[in-house]
Amino acid sequence: MVRRRLFLVLLCVTVLAPIVLFTDRLATTPNSIVNGGFVDDVSNLSFGNETERLNILPQESSVSVKEPIQTVHSDSSSNSDQVSAYSRDGLLALKPEELPSRSSGEHKTRVLSATNERKQSEREGVIDKVTNQESRSDGLEKPISVAENKGMGFQKTGEATRLKKQENNHDKQSRRTSAKGHSGKRRMENHGGSTAMPRRMENLGGTTAIPDARVVQQLKDQLIRAKVYLDLESTQGNPSFIRELRVQVRDVQRALGDATKDSELPKNAYAKLKAMEQTLAKGKQITIDCSAAIKKLNAVLRSTKEQLRVHGRQIVFLTQLAAKTIPKGLHCLPLQLTAEYYSLHASQQEFPCQEKLEDPALYHYALFSDNVLAAAVVVNSTVFNAKNSESHVFHIVTDRLNYAAMRMWFLANPPGKATIHVQNIEEFTWLNSSYSPVLKQLGSQSLIDFYFRTHNAKPDGTLKYRNPKYLSILNHLRFYLPEILPKLNKVVFLDDDIVVQKDLTALWMIDLKGNVNGAVETCGESFHRFNQYLNFSNPIISKNFDPKACGWAYGMNIFDLAEWRKQNITEIYHTWQELNHDRQLWSLGSLPPGLITFYNRTVALDRSWHVLGLGYDPDVNQREIERAAVIHYNGNMKPWLEIGMPQYRNYWSKYVDYDQVYLRNCNLSP
Numbered sequence: 001m002v003r004r005r006l007f008l009v010l011l012c013v014t015v016l017a018p019i020v021l022f023t024d025r026l027a028t029t030p031n032s033i034v035n036g037g038f039v040d041d042v043s044n045l046s047f048g049n050e051t052e053r054l055n056i057l058p059q060e061s062s063v064s065v066k067e068p069i070q071t072v073h074s075d076s077s078s079n080s081d082q083v084s085a086y087s088r089d090g091l092l093a094l095k096p097e098e099l100p101s102r103s104s105g106e107h108k109t110r111v112l113s114a115t116n117e118r119k120q121s122e123r124e125g126v127i128d129k130v131t132n133q134e135s136r137s138d139g140l141e142k143p144i145s146v147a148e149n150k151g152m153g154f155q156k157t158g159e160a161t162r163l164k165k166q167e168n169n170h171d172k173q174s175r176r177t178s179a180k181g182h183s184g185k186r187r188m189e190n191h192g193g194s195t196a197m198p199r200r201m202e203n204l205g206g207t208t209a210i211p212d213a214r215v216v217q218q219l220k221d222q223l224i225r226a227k228v229y230l231d232l233e234s235t236q237g238n239p240s241f242i243r244e245l246r247v248q249v250r251d252v253q254r255a256l257g258d259a260t261k262d263s264e265l266p267k268n269a270y271a272k273l274k275a276m277e278q279t280l281a282k283g284k285q286i287t288i289d290c291s292a293a294i295k296k297l298n299a300v301l302r303s304t305k306e307q308l309r310v311h312g313r314q315i316v317f318l319t320q321l322a323a324k325t326i327p328k329g330l331h332c333l334p335l336q337l338t339a340e341y342y343s344l345h346a347s348q349q350e351f352p353c354q355e356k357l358e359d360p361a362l363y364h365y366a367l368f369s370d371n372v373l374a375a376a377v378v379v380n381s382t383v384f385n386a387k388n389s390e391s392h393v394f395h396i397v398t399d400r401l402n403y404a405a406m407r408m409w410f411l412a413n414p415p416g417k418a419t420i421h422v423q424n425i426e427e428f429t430w431l432n433s434s435y436s437p438v439l440k441q442l443g444s445q446s447l448i449d450f451y452f453r454t455h456n457a458k459p460d461g462t463l464k465y466r467n468p469k470y471l472s473i474l475n476h477l478r479f480y481l482p483e484i485l486p487k488l489n490k491v492v493f494l495d496d497d498i499v500v501q502k503d504l505t506a507l508w509m510i511d512l513k514g515n516v517n518g519a520v521e522t523c524g525e526s527f528h529r530f531n532q533y534l535n536f537s538n539p540i541i542s543k544n545f546d547p548k549a550c551g552w553a554y555g556m557n558i559f560d561l562a563e564w565r566k567q568n569i570t571e572i573y574h575t576w577q578e579l580n581h582d583r584q585l586w587s588l589g590s591l592p593p594g595l596i597t598f599y600n601r602t603v604a605l606d607r608s609w610h611v612l613g614l615g616y617d618p619d620v621n622q623r624e625i626e627r628a629a630v631i632h633y634n635g636n637m638k639p640w641l642e643i644g645m646p647q648y649r650n651y652w653s654k655y656v657d658y659d660q661v662y663l664r665n666c667n668l669s670p
Contacts, residue, residue, distance in 0.1 A: 215262045215273060219252055222276045226252075228296055229283045241282055248276045322643050323636035330640065332666035334372055334405035340662075341408035349407065353419045356393050358487040362419075363505055364393045366485065368477045369496035370402045372409050373640055373656065373668070379415045380655045381500040389416040391505075395485060396422045397477060413660065423484075425473060430483065437577040438476050475590050478554070479573045479597065482561050489562045494630075495555040497615065497638055499652050502629040507558045510605070516569055517602040518558035520610040523550035533592045535585055545599060552602055554591055556610045556630040573597045614639075614648045625651070 226249045229235045236242060255269040341349065356362055365382065369375045375396060383389045394415075398406045403424040410420045425431070433440035477484065478493055485491055492507055494500075512518050522528040530536075531547035564570075576596050579585060586592035611628035613620045615635025625631055631651060637644045639652035653670045657663070 213261045215265060215269065216256065216259055219256045219269070219273060219276075222273070222280065223249060223252055223256075224300070225280055226276065228293060228300070229280070231296055232289070232292060234289055234292075235283060235286055238286060241279075241286065244279055245283070248272075248279045252276050319636050319643060322641065323638065325641075327641065329663075329666045329668040330371070330373060333662060333668065334402050336662055336665060337372065337405035337408040337412075340412075341404040344408075344411075349411070351407075351411070351420050351422070354421070356419045357395070357421050359393075360487065360489050362391050362393050363508060364395060364485065364488055364491045366395050366397075366478075366481060366491050366493050367496060368397045368474045370399050370472070370474060371496055371640075372402060372405050374496040374638075375406065376409055376413065377652055377655045378494055378496055378498060378500070379410070379418070379420070382494070382504065383415040383418045384655065385500055385502050385504075386418075387503050387505065389418045393419040394421065395491075396420065397425055397474070397484065398422065399472070399474060400424055400426050409662075412662070413657075425477070428480075428484070431473070431480065436473075436476075436480075437574050437581070438479075439473055441577070441581060442473065478590065478594070479570060481559055482564050482570065485561065489560070491559055491561060493554075493557045493559060495632065495634075497633040498555050499631050499633075499655065500629065501631065501651075504629060507609075510558060510603070512558070512560050512563070512603050514563065515601050515603045516560050516564050516567060517552075517598040518605050519552040519554070519602055520556070520607055520612075521550045521552045521604045522612065530595060533586060533595055538585055540579060541585055545596070549595075549599070550604075551591075551595060552604070553610055553612055553632070553634075554594060555612070555632045555634060558605075567601070569597060569601070614645070614651075618645055618647070620648075 226245055229245060230242065230249075235245075251272050255266055255272045257264075259265050367375055367378055369378075375398075379394050379396075382394075383392060386392055396406060396410075403422070407422045410422065414420070431439065433443060481491060481493065490508055492504060507518070510518055528551040529547065530545050530549040530551065533551065534541045534545060534547075536542045536545075536547050573593060576585070576593055580593070586596075607624075608627055608629060610630045610632060611620065611624050612632040612634050614625075614631055615633035615637045617635070625648075631648075633639050633644070633648070633652065639649050649670070656670070658669055663669075
């Protein structure tokens with residue numbers, strides 16, 4: 001009996017007493033809970049006069065602004081310019097121009113993109129607060145206080161039925177938006193008081209996207225405005241403002257650096273932007289003589305235009321100068337190969353299958369180059385894309401300096417089953433100044449002075465004619481193909497700055513219709529015509545040629561050598577070279593005499609055979625490059641130079657094995 005009473009007492013203490021205490025405290029809670037409503041903030045429940053925290057994490061101070069979380073959706077059924085902002089507490093439709101922007105680095109705003117239905121169903125119990133903000137014309141952004149939010153119509157309700165209706169609308173809108181893929185995301189993260197730059201914000205109406213260089217451009221504009229303030233007389237009378245402005249200019253310049261997009265800026269760049277804007281706002285309050293400011297801005301504009309013009313000329317000069325240089329790696333490679341070649345036994349220095357060199361039934365290519373790596377890419381790309389490499393023969397001619405290196409490269413790296421023939425131009429004893437007018441001219445003192453007295457040259461386009469490649473007879477060997485290949489009837493000529501992307505055997509099947517040259521025309525509406533290459537003020541030129549005749553490209557040409565010999569093309573070339581001994585008919589190079597020599601003797605090939613411009617034009621059509629049989633890096637920006645355009649480099653570098661021992665030893669890399 002005693003035990004039973006003791007048990008009942010313990011039962012009352014452990015079960016009934018907590019129920020009574022809990023019921024008593026529950027009676028003191030807000031009526032909205034008792035009536036089935038909701039509290040505005042479930043993390044702060046007040047029992048009597050005591051406030052209890054339901055979150056064990058550290059709480060923000062009461063004076064700080066809580067981080068708003070807002071979800072922005074586009075409504076295709078309503079006005080496309082309208083953006084809806086949803087929260088668990090209420091619903092407000094805002095237009096894009098009414099959307100807020102932030103200016104304080106102490107606050108963060110996250111715009112969460114619409115989620116799929118699965119994630120939407122998992123977001124139970126989340127209470128979002130939407131902070132209404134107002135866009136500013138200067139690009140800076142500021143948070144809106146809680147009092148302003150209340151004044152803007154953010155109303156909260158305790159009615160469960162209305163909240164449920166809003167949540168249903170929210171879920172439907174989210175699913176519609178997620179299905180269409182219209183979502184935007186913009187984040188501002190606070191790191192130690194500095195705010196990271198927004199990478200991108202999309203207009204959810206489907207119109208425009210803010211570029212990634214928005215803040216960079218604002219910083220640059222601020223520097224221009226600041227420099228104007230520093231030079232105005234009205235502001236120079238305020239030393240404290242001038243000191244502050246100079247400090248801000250220094251800070252902005254350090255933050256900006258060489259950045260071209262917002263992602264390259266440091267994390268404190270946005271804080272620098274706001275600080276500079278505040279300083280410039282002080283400058284607006286100072287009385288300014290508008291006429292003086294306009295004069296100053298006009299002077300800055302004229303100075304900037306002049307600097308732009310000077311820098312443009314310097315770019316042309318330096319680019320042409322860089323095109324004449326030999327990178328250290330390309331200088332190392334032939335030296336290493338030459339040393340290796342002369343260490344071989346005489347029997348190891350010969351190429352196999354030399355009996356194929358005069359077989360007219362095979363596909364023969366002529367390549368004249370002093371660049372070992374460039375020649376290797378031409379051969380490798382041609383063989384790689386050939387259907388039957390055994391039937392392809394390459395006749396390579398180089399100078400005495402690179403002869404051993406060229407042979408050693410192809411001995412160590414044979415291109416499949418193709419046949420290689422490397423010759424030294426010194427072996428052509430018939431090619432001398434008594435036979436070739438151009439060789440006589442290239443050795444003249446006047447021409448040497450023209451090329452090498454570059455210290456008096458002006459930094460303009462005429463420097464391209466001072467490139468030493470024009471002094472090399474290799475550049476003019478293309479006019480002596482019948483003499484170099486006396487047993488052949490057809491040959492494809494390839495420059496050393498091209499890449500072959502398709503099988504070229506179909507070139508030998510093209511009917512040249514009694515002409516000598518097959519080439520791709522390069523003329524457009526008003527460019528690459530004869531009047532751009534030849535001097536039509538000279539009567540010899542004007543009487544013999546049409547100034548509107550279409551130019552064509554060297555670099556990938558099919559030549560009918562039998563017809564060449566029949567029409568005595570080499571002699572025609574010699575005649576015109578002698579007439580141009582004083583360079584009055586055309587400037588230097590091999591294309592102008594080629595246009596003259598093969599005038600009315602050229603068949604236009606389909607443009608897909610040969611795409612040009614990868615050495616100077618950054619906007620060559622990508623589709624044309626992909627479908628071209630041959631792509632040509634004509635121009636100064638060769639792919640083996642640092643100035644080569646990176647968007648085209650991979651087409652060339654994929655045919656170079658950078659793991660090859662000679663390339664590794666010379667530190668050559670893509």
